[in-house]
Amino acid sequence: MPQFMLIYHGGKRPETEADIKRSMDAWGSWMGTHGPKLADPGNPVGQSWTVSASGTVDNGGANPVSGYTIVNANSIAEACEMASSNPIVADGGSVEVAEIVPIEM
Template identity: 70%
Template sequence: MPDFMFVYHGGKPPESQEAIDKAMAAWGKWMQDHGPALTDAGNPVGMSKTVTSSGTTDNGGANPVSGYSIVSAADIAEACRIASSNPMVAGGGSVEVAEIVPISM
């Protein structure tokens, strides 16, 4: 079964303990619901930098990454169905879904 990278964009950090608790409960439920498919539940990320041939900038690009997960699914359609219930989507962010293509060296 192929693995898919979920790259999270957007979302806002919770501003109160109540909001943190609610967000953690939503993520916990999502992880429980899709536990067997989660190869790596992932993590949020800090500030990103963009590296190009012109140098390095601190802006993270037009739509900076806010976290990631790795999910096993039969195909990209199933991976997208799993992503559609992700708390990032419900919170106004987005989930970019991409198949991880293994290479042999």
């Protein structure tokens, strides 16, 4: 079955205990709904750096990554459907969906 990366951008970092509980509950519910299809439930990420031929900057680029998940899905449409219900979308963020293309060596 194909695998897809869900790459998270933006969203809000919970600040209060109530916000943390709400966020954890939303993520727990989303993961529970899609549990068997989560190849790697992923994690949030820290400050990203951008490395290019012109050097390295610590600004994360135009659209910094805030986390990731790897899912098993039959198609990119199915992976996008999974992403559409992700809690980061409700928090004002977005999800980039890309198929992982295996390389045979």
